[in-house]
Amino acid sequence: MLNRRQFLKSIAALTGTPLTPWRAFAAGTPASALPARGELVLRNAYVITMEPRLGDIPGGDVHIKNGVILAVGKGLKAPGAEAIDGQRMIVLPGLVDTHWHMWNTLLRSLAGEKASQGYFPLTTAYGKIMTPDDMYHGARLAAAEGLYSGITTVHDFCHNARSRAHAEADIRALQEAGLRARWSYGWPQGLPDTEITKMADVEALHRDWANFSSEGLISMGFAWRGMFRNTALPRQVYRPEFEIARRLGLPISAHVGSGEAAKGQIAAHAKENLLGKDVQVVHALSASPAEMEMLAKAGSPVSVSPDTEMRIGYGFPKVGELLAAGVRVGISVDNTVLAGDANLFGLLKMVRNIENARSHDEFKMPARRVLELGTIEGARSLGMEDRVGSLKPGKRADVIMVSTRQLTMGVFTEPAHLLVEAAEPESVDTVIVDGRVLKRGGRLTSLAVDRIVSDAEGSFEAMRNRADQP
Numbered sequence: 001m002l003n004r005r006q007f008l009k010s011i012a013a014l015t016g017t018p019l020t021p022w023r024a025f026a027a028g029t030p031a032s033a034l035p036a037r038g039e040l041v042l043r044n045a046y047v048i049t050m051e052p053r054l055g056d057i058p059g060g061d062v063h064i065k066n067g068v069i070l071a072v073g074k075g076l077k078a079p080g081a082e083a084i085d086g087q088r089m090i091v092l093p094g095l096v097d098t099h100w101h102m103w104n105t106l107l108r109s110l111a112g113e114k115a116s117q118g119y120f121p122l123t124t125a126y127g128k129i130m131t132p133d134d135m136y137h138g139a140r141l142a143a144a145e146g147l148y149s150g151i152t153t154v155h156d157f158c159h160n161a162r163s164r165a166h167a168e169a170d171i172r173a174l175q176e177a178g179l180r181a182r183w184s185y186g187w188p189q190g191l192p193d194t195e196i197t198k199m200a201d202v203e204a205l206h207r208d209w210a211n212f213s214s215e216g217l218i219s220m221g222f223a224w225r226g227m228f229r230n231t232a233l234p235r236q237v238y239r240p241e242f243e244i245a246r247r248l249g250l251p252i253s254a255h256v257g258s259g260e261a262a263k264g265q266i267a268a269h270a271k272e273n274l275l276g277k278d279v280q281v282v283h284a285l286s287a288s289p290a291e292m293e294m295l296a297k298a299g300s301p302v303s304v305s306p307d308t309e310m311r312i313g314y315g316f317p318k319v320g321e322l323l324a325a326g327v328r329v330g331i332s333v334d335n336t337v338l339a340g341d342a343n344l345f346g347l348l349k350m351v352r353n354i355e356n357a358r359s360h361d362e363f364k365m366p367a368r369r370v371l372e373l374g375t376i377e378g379a380r381s382l383g384m385e386d387r388v389g390s391l392k393p394g395k396r397a398d399v400i401m402v403s404t405r406q407l408t409m410g411v412f413t414e415p416a417h418l419l420v421e422a423a424e425p426e427s428v429d430t431v432i433v434d435g436r437v438l439k440r441g442g443r444l445t446s447l448a449v450d451r452i453v454s455d456a457e458g459s460f461e462a463m464r465n466r467a468d469q470p
């Protein structure tokens with residue numbers, strides 16, 4: 001019997017190592033590797049626009065040209081447009097993830113059963129030895145999975161920008177996938193709480209951002225440690241980091257208030273004026289009612305990652321309380337080291353069921369409301385609602401089609417309920433980002449799945465040998 005390591009080695013030998021470095025892709029991949037933005041019309045689908053004025057359109061069409069939604073309605077005239085049959089399909093805006101450490105997808109489901117192998121020690125140990133290639137392969141695997149699962153916008157919270165090359169490798173994976181993204185520059189794993197993130201590198205990347213934005217598809221943000229990480233950070237660390245990011249106009253994101261030990265942390269940020277519309281707070285599980293009011297008043301959106309929050313033992317997400325307090329809420333994958341996968345429909349189902357369970361009320365969280373959190377509210381919390389999150393003329397064309405033709409989605413009953421309760425990544429038939437068809441007939445159109453998975457396997461195995469980790 002081969003153990004797992006020997007097995008992976010034999011696979012690597014069969015498929016041919018070494019891996020193609022990301023730099024080769026960078027130099028040799030023309031932008032045209034992504035499909036062109038054509039003219040399309042999705043025909044006769046059940047269209048959920050997530051726009052109050054347009055509502056749902058049974059038997060509806062969506063007309064897309066050069067990346068823009070031209071029209072949404074019934075029996076649209078679109079001569080010359082390529083037609084995609086939408087019968088027994090639900091068409092909706094692409095799903096929006098609001099915080100995801102895409103690089104560590106290379107460590108999928110690796111978090112162990114004892115403290116030394118928990119999420120934090122594990123991701124720190126591996127994070128420290130990751131090369132730019134490893135970052136690329138991890139982020140590319142995540143990007144491919146996101147697209148496959150119907151996620152069209154991600155917030156890649158890249159808290160392992162060890163060098164400019166590491167940062168560029170991670171961004172390159174998003175560019176090649178064609179995802180819409182906020183890419184947030186974050187401190188390298190293992191950086192002591194007493195040391196400041198290299199803000200000169202943040203400023204340099206910000207200055208050069210036009211080279212990385214993929215015609216505006218990817219914007220830059222700053223992944224901040226906040227005032228507290230493993231310990232309370234010194235003021236001379238957290239203040240300049242925050243102030244430089246804000247001066248550059250970068251949206252800021254920080255994990256604040258996870259677990260019992262974190263009580264009062266949001267109040268501490270509020271007291272120092274370190275919240276705001278441009279400051280996303282992740283988890284916020286320790287938030288008291290007064291702190292929720294502070295978040296609402298400041299306009300700080302909260303990113304809730306129900307799967308990882310429960311898996312790591314933080315407790316049950318407080319989506320109902322946050323919404324009731326007027327806080328903007330988006331849903332997030334966070335990481336697949338703990339969550340295993342990036343099934344955003346599954347996350348929506350969790351949010352709703354936890355809410356109903358906690359309130360002992362079958363009707364507490366409607367499917368429509370949770371669907372808003374996964375689309376338009378996610379877009380609002382990233383400041384992207386002018387472009388995506390709903391289907392209406394003039395918005396960018398980030399659209400997905402979910403099939404109800406498969407065994408686990410028939411009978412076509414209540415579409416919003418089907419999406420939240422029954423949809424899986426495999427149910428996603430078509431994914432369109434900025435007018436480019438990136439998944440069609442259940443298959444990714446421009447990414448080679450076998451290659452992406454085997455490259456990631458090889459990258460992980462080489463890294464594990466270097467690390468001498470379990």
Ligand SMILES: [Zn+2]
Pocket residue numbers: 099101157255282334
């Ligand atoms: Zn996180």
